[in-house]
Amino acid sequence: xxxxxxxxxxxxxxxxxxxxxxxxxxxxxxxxxxxxxxxxxxxxxxxxxxxxxxxxxxxxxxxxxxxxxxxxxxxxxxxxxxxxxxxxxxxxxxxxxxxxxxxxxxxxxxxxxxxxxxxxxxxxxxxxxxxxxxxxxxxxxxxxxxxxxxxxxxxxxxxxxxxxxxxxxxxxxxxxxxxxxxxxxxxxxxxxxxxxxxxxxxxxxxxxxxxxxxxxxxxxxxxxxxxxxxxxxxxxxxxxxxxxxxxxxxxxxxxxxxxxxxxxxx
Numbered sequence: 564x565x566x567x568x569x570x571x572x573x574x575x576x577x578x579x580x581x582x583x584x585x586x587x588x589x590x591x592x593x594x595x596x597x598x599x600x601x602x603x604x605x606x607x608x609x610x611x612x613x614x615x616x617x618x619x620x621x622x623x624x625x626x627x628x629x630x631x632x633x634x635x636x637x638x639x640x641x642x643x644x645x646x647x648x649x650x651x652x653x654x655x656x657x658x659x660x661x662x663x664x665x666x667x668x669x670x671x672x673x674x675x676x677x678x679x680x681x682x683x684x685x686x687x688x689x690x691x692x693x694x695x696x697x698x699x700x701x702x703x704x705x706x707x708x709x710x711x712x713x714x715x716x717x718x719x720x721x722x723x724x725x726x727x728x729x730x731x732x733x734x735x736x737x738x739x740x741x742x743x744x745x746x747x748x749x750x751x752x753x754x755x756x757x758x759x760x761x762x763x764x765x766x767x768x769x770x771x772x773x774x775x776x777x778x779x780x781x782x783x784x785x786x787x788x789x790x791x792x793x794x795x796x797x798x799x800x801x802x803x804x805x806x807x808x809x810x811x812x813x814x815x816x817x818x819x820x821x822x823x824x825x826x827x828x829x
Contacts, residue, residue, distance in 0.1 A: 586631075728762065
């Protein structure tokens with residue numbers, strides 16, 4: 564299995580999917596406990612949800628599961644949310660705070676480094692290469708980082724998560740016109756809620772690649788899984804829900820592409 568799948572498009576927009584992968588090498592899967600083997604913290608079906616919404620966009624997809632190594636964590640393991648509950652580069656717990664490895668089978672420092680090189684690094688080599696290719700073609704890049712999470716996870720946040728969680732690290736990872744566009748679309752979407760830089764302000768991908776002064780812009784979108792799927796096993800994709808949110812996402816993406824062409828290219 565390749566660590567990353569890439570579809571090159573002809574647009575300033577790149578869609579990144581760091582957490583949709585389900586592959587866990589057999590020797591690693593066998594060390595997970597029953598909690599871990601559920602793979603519950605997957606960004607289930609996010610690639611399907613976005614499929615076809617902006618056909619011209621490039622996509623970069625991590626095929627490995629986040630329990631192998633988290634492609635949206637800092638490679639040195641530094642926390643992105645100091646003082647708050649979160650999961651590590653190679654997670655030892657799930658989003659509920661429960662252990663995911665059999666006793667004595669937690670990844671060692673040597674294994675963490677191997678996974679970083681074999682998976683995390685491969686994914687980000689793909690992201691970086693596509694940013695460079697798209698930038699060379701258009702002089703502008705909008706990297707849109709696609710995520711989802713269960714709407715209620717007390718270990719990570721209080722109460723119900725808004726439907727759209729827009730992350731720009733307090734507005735520093737993209738031009739204000741891009742953030743305003745995404746916020747406006749979400750705000751006008753009937754029946755949906757949104758927040759900007761709430762619990763999820765943007766992960767390592769968002770913070771690492773953003774260079775808005777050089778016309779490289781990054782936005783993270785964390786969707787509540789309640790908007791398009793069953794939030795418990797068997798984690799079913801629900802077409803009736805998805806067909807309501809997909810037009811909103813399409814408006815976001817087509818608007819970002821239009822702004823890149825009309826407003827931002829230097």
